Amino acid sequence: MYTLLLSPHPDDVVYSAFFYLKHDQKRVCVTLFNVSSFNKWRLQSKFLTTTLRTLEDKLVLSLLRCKSVHLYLEDSSVRVCRKPNPSLWVKESPSIIVAPAAIGSHIDHLVTRELAIKLFEEIKNCELVLYQDLPYAAKISDLKKEEDALSGVIGNIKERVLPLTKEEIKKKVKMAKLYFSQTDYTALIVEHAKRVGKEAGFEYAEKYYLTSFTR
Ligand SMILES: [Zn+2]
Numbered sequence: 001m002y003t004l005l006l007s008p009h010p011d012d013v014v015y016s017a018f019f020y021l022k023h024d025q026k027r028v029c030v031t032l033f034n035v036s037s038f039n040k041w042r043l044q045s046k047f048l049t050t051t052l053r054t055l056e057d058k059l060v061l062s063l064l065r066c067k068s069v070h071l072y073l074e075d076s077s078v079r080v081c082r083k084p085n086p087s088l089w090v091k092e093s094p095s096i097i098v099a100p101a102a103i104g105s106h107i108d109h110l111v112t113r114e115l116a117i118k119l120f121e122e123i124k125n126c127e128l129v130l131y132q133d134l135p136y137a138a139k140i141s142d143l144k145k146e147e148d149a150l151s152g153v154i155g156n157i158k159e160r161v162l163p164l165t166k167e168e169i170k171k172k173v174k175m176a177k178l179y180f181s182q183t184d185y186t187a188l189i190v191e192h193a194k195r196v197g198k199e200a201g202f203e204y205a206e207k208y209y210l211t212s213f214t215r
Pocket of ligand 1: 109
């Protein structure tokens with residue numbers, strides 16, 4: 001029994017699915033597109049950016065005692081998209097797959113979502129949980145429209161709002177700040193967690209989408 005977390009880029013899972021990262025169950029986070037030239041200083045070096053971003057991700061995931069796997073695929077800042085082959089890194093069936101909902105339609109997030117759906121359809125007795133991609137979900141004014149588009153792909157969606165305590169949101173911010181090569185969106189994320197929490201009667205929360213797929 002373990003939870004498989006799919007992160008298109010280093011930082012996505014920490015930003016968007018912290019609830020599942022802090023879970024007690026055994027966790028494996030697979031970061032797909034960690035070859036990158038995207039950083040807040042606009043340095044052009046692919047080597048330096050990839051090294052930094054991968055190290056940031058490994059540090060954070062090890063602090064959270066989550067096993068990490070990096071696929072070294074090129075992200076949209078440098079690439080030629082290749083479709084990742086999950087049979088190379090999913091040796092054992094997970095009980096939960098946590099993946100991006102691709103709110104904001106970033107191409108790397110769309111590819112990761114498509115892969116997660118494919119995996120979910122192949123694996124029996126497994127739950128697929130899609131996370132709200134942050135910071136995109138916090139910046140979009142018409143989130144409803146994005147959710148409707150998501151329903152078009154996965155059928156009727158069921159929302160799951162999971163609480164984070166004050167201590168947990170503090171830890172999430174601390175971890176997110178360790179991705180120091182990237183723009184700091186933590187204020188926006190805390191504000192979003194407050195808004196999502198308020199709707200469900202929690203102080204802070206994260207929102208996830210469950211599929212209504214039947215096999
Ligand atoms: Zn991303």
